[in-house]
Amino acid sequence: MRSTARETVYKYLFAKLFNEDTDEKFFQTLLTDKELTEDDKIFAENLKKTVEDNEEEIVSAVSEIAKDYSYERIYSTDKCAIIIGIAEMKYCPDIPKSVAIDEAVKLVAKYSAEKSVSFVNGILAQYCEKNIGEEM
Numbered sequence: 001m002r003s004t005a006r007e008t009v010y011k012y013l014f015a016k017l018f019n020e021d022t023d024e025k026f027f028q029t030l031l032t033d034k035e036l037t038e039d040d041k042i043f044a045e046n047l048k049k050t051v052e053d054n055e056e057e058i059v060s061a062v063s064e065i066a067k068d069y070s071y072e073r074i075y076s077t078d079k080c081a082i083i084i085g086i087a088e089m090k091y092c093p094d095i096p097k098s099v100a101i102d103e104a105v106k107l108v109a110k111y112s113a114e115k116s117v118s119f120v121n122g123i124l125a126q127y128c129e130k131n132i133g134e135e136m
Contacts, residue, residue, distance in 0.1 A: 001035070001040065002040060002043055004035045005036060005040040005041070005047065006084055006103050006107065007107060008027075008031060008033060008044045009047045009048050009051065009084060010080050010084060010111070011030055012026065012027045012048060013051065013083060013084070014076060014080045017079065017080070018076070031044060031045075047084065047087065047088070050091045050092065054087060054091060055083070058083050058086045058087060061127060062079070062083070062086065062123065065123055065127055065130070066123055075113065075116060077108065077111045077113075077116065078112055078116045078120050080107070081108045082104065082120055084100075084103075084104055084107070085103070085104030085120070085124045088103070089101075089124070089128055097128050097132055100124070101121065101124045101125065101128065104120055104124055
């Protein structure tokens with residue numbers, strides 16, 4: 001499932017926040033998850049590449065939307081989900097915006113604080129409305 005593929009990218013991004021030397025070998029290890037199909041692995045690799053290729057722009061967008069929070073103050077678990085959500089909304093036209101938001105929120109519900117669910121949902125909904133032109 002794509003949810004598992006997203007979670008794989010999420011884990012990779014989270015590890016990279018704490019260790020910049022996290023490399024492709026680590027990501028390939030994550031891809032050995034038995035639940036991932038070959039299509040899921042391709043999706044995860046493409047999503048990871050999309051995030052890495054556009055990380056600076058994505059971080060800038062998050063910083064602009066989260067005006068009351070400096071980017072550095074956002075929980076690491078929340079940052080990873082927000083980055084994935086924005087990457088999917090902006091660079092993956094085949095993924096509905098509501099699905100990108102929902103999947104990011106599910107990651108936060110699983111890995112972060114309870115109050116983070118509404119924070120991440122709000123950030124992604126604002127991004128979508130402001131940059132994509134859709135109200136959620």
